[in-house]
Amino acid sequence: MTKKYYKTKESVEEYISLAKDVNGAELIEKLKDFLPSESSLLEIGTGPGTDWNILKDDYEVVGSDNSPEFLKHLNANHPNGTFLELDAITLKTNQNFDGIYSNKVMHHLKDSELVEAVKRQNDVLNPHGIICHSFWRGEGSEIFKGLFVNYHTEQSLKHFFAEQFEILMIEFYDEFEEADSLLLIAKKREVSEIKY
Ligand SMILES: C[S@@+](CC[C@H](N)C(=O)[O-])C[C@H]1O[C@@H](n2cnc3c(N)ncnc32)[C@H](O)[C@@H]1O
Structure with a gap:
């Protein structure tokens, strides 16, 4: 495998x-406890569109990915959907959203990239905006199928997110193995709350 995984047909x-x-x-059921239906929601790393398809029943969801090949697939399969070419690190959009969701995407970011991504998410969100992201649970990082994979713990998520977001929940869940994954749901802090 090469670094082109996710980028080739x-x-x-x-x-x-x-x-x-x-x-x-x-x-998404957990997200619904915190983000009211009809809210605007940006999905990062929509990939095949499986979660986008569930999210669209409750939210005004906009899908996105940094892979033109996935975007081609999404546009072909969901001609009425809105999909943006966005990188999770820079989130180059002028649109604002009530929520941001990703499922197993942010683990592709190195620590320094995650710092930038968290800041951009804070910028892109409306006041009191909600984020909901899943991560692989563990320590350190590795290269898998040519892609960088950064593992996270409850502590590392707090380290990266807690300054700009009020943590509402960090929970273990099972994807392939017991407690191999972490779900983070958090709320944007207002400027007056952030201690720089
Ligand atoms: C493991 S897949 C998950 C896809 C989908 N969320 C799912 O659960 O099936 C990772 C997705 O994130 C996208 N991705 C990886 N790095 C990204 C980045 N820096 N910015 C935006 N999307 C990225 C990939 O193109 C791919 O669609």
């Missing part, structure tokens, strides 16, 4: 096939 087709039985329905 073949790897996108392989991922879609591997992930066909996986979805974030349980995570």
Whole structure:
């Protein structure tokens, strides 16, 4: 595998096939406890669009990915959907959202990139905006299928997010193995609350 995983037609087709039985329905149920229906929501790393398809039943969801190949797939399969080419690190959009969601995307960011991404999410969110992200649980990092994978713990998530976001929940859940994953839900702090 090369660094082009997620970027080539073949790897996108392989991922879609591997992930066909996986979805974030349980995570989205938790998000619904904090983000009212009809809210505007940006999904980062929409990939095959499985979660986007669930999210659209409750939210004004805009999908996004930094892979033109995934975007081609999304636009072809959901002609009425809105999909943006966005990188999770820079989030170059002038749009604002009530919520930001990602499922197993932010682990591709190195620590310094995650710092930038968290700041951009804070900028892009409306006041009291909600974030909901899943991560692989563990320590350190590795290269898998040519892609950087950064593992996280409850402590590391607090380290990266707690200054700009009030943590509402950090929970373990099972994806492939017991407690191999973490779900973070947090609320944007207002400027007056942030201690610089
Ligand atoms: C493991 S897949 C998850 C896809 C989808 N959320 C799901 O649960 O099936 C990771 C997705 O994140 C996208 N991605 C990886 N790094 C990204 C980045 N820096 N910015 C935006 N999207 C990224 C990939 O193109 C891919 O669609």
